[in-house]
Amino acid sequence: MKLLQTKIPDVIIVELDVYEDHRGWFTETFNETRFHGALLELGLSKPRAFVQDNHSMSHRGVLRGLHFQRAPYAQGKLVRVVRGAALDVAVDIRPSSPTFGQWVSVELTEANNRMLWIPEGFAHGFIALENDTHFLYKTTDVYHKEAEGNIHWNDPDLAIDWPMRDALIVSEKDDQAASFRHHQDTAGEGLVAQTELFKVLGDHRGQLVVLQALDNVPFPIKRVYYLTETLPGVSRGFHAHRELTQLAICVSGRCRMLMDDGTSRSDHWLDAFNKGILIPPMVWHEMHDFSPDCVLLVLADDHYEEADYIREYSEFLDIKNA
The missing domain is CATH 2.60.120.10 (Jelly Rolls)
Incomplete structure (x- = not known):
């Protein structure tokens, strides 16, 4: 071949x-x-x-x-x-x-x-x-x-x-x-966000993907976490952030991201180790359809702060409408 x-x-x-x-x-x-x-x-x-x-x-x-x-x-x-x-x-x-x-x-x-x-x-x-x-x-x-x-x-x-x-x-x-x-x-109607592909480097030994702050990651990275071993049928997320910006990358397996800016919704599959999606502030997001081997890596531009979360969709819409 x-x-x-x-x-x-x-x-x-x-x-x-x-x-x-x-x-x-x-x-x-x-x-x-x-x-x-x-x-x-x-x-x-x-x-x-x-x-x-x-x-x-x-x-x-x-x-x-x-x-x-x-x-x-x-x-x-x-x-x-x-x-x-x-x-x-x-x-x-x-x-x-x-x-x-x-x-x-x-x-x-x-x-x-x-x-x-x-x-x-x-x-x-x-x-x-x-x-x-x-x-x-x-x-x-x-x-x-x-x-x-x-x-x-x-x-x-x-x-x-x-x-x-x-x-x-x-x-x-x-x-x-x-x-x-x-x-x-x-083409842009209903697209709250779009997935981006990162360059893959590698040879016969394997592959390498580089993520660099203020380069292909458009913000300084202050926090990193990942979701793994999500049980079948479980969905995650269901919140928005007031100020936090994040980048989500499925480094193994796949999951479906639902993005909602209060006006339109769009679904995006994260199904490659070099595919990511930017999650800006004030975008409601949910993660569904995790594969058994899914590892979802998330980079954030600030530390965890509960006060930054909006966990009720009705409150999210009220803030957006205001």
Whole structure:
């Protein structure tokens, strides 16, 4: 297995090793340990576990996309063509990303034995270049209808270079999708906070993530604590701080952070050892869905002070409204 970064470094071409002789051939299409290790060598986060496999068949000229799911149900996709050929496209729709609004395309065929890894935070689409094109993909979350979104495949601001424009077959739903500009205007709505990825350093011996005050941690660190061995079904938090600023990082396992600024709410998965979320003052926060191996590390800009806590949601709303 060989991993190649595209012009959007988070989108990865996976080239499979094929072993062939007079009987035919064999290839290992997925090995979690090797895949995760190869991503970490590139300084990228390993994905959440794959929980759903999909298989579609498309005739020549069929275009599907651009599709995505909103947080907390965003999907990472590992895609592959096992029969026929397709041009696969990924569009970066992460508002805080330096490649926001950029796209990359890769041709996937039954002959080139390539896959494409598209992490969460991307819109995805493809066009079948041949009849009877079979498209397989693994996803890191199951389908949630209430979280689905789409962007028009022919949006002029994206200017994707689709082939076969005179012979495209597009569903009515995809052809009535919203513009990228609409997505851009609404991408921040309901987002009280966003997760951030920290740079991973490492080699064959292992990985290293550096957290440095007034650098990638935007405050002086005066207190550090961590939550571990949280019992199944237990949720934590349920408070806000008047003045305290914190940074939460799931250094092992995963959990779901609910953030509420009194006007809007948003869910965020902390599911990688280099993914953190800033918790500013006067944001109500809750932690849910702890995995058994979860270790949630929290950095704070001040010492513990009970008077800084707001533990009743009604009081929190009263203060915000005032």
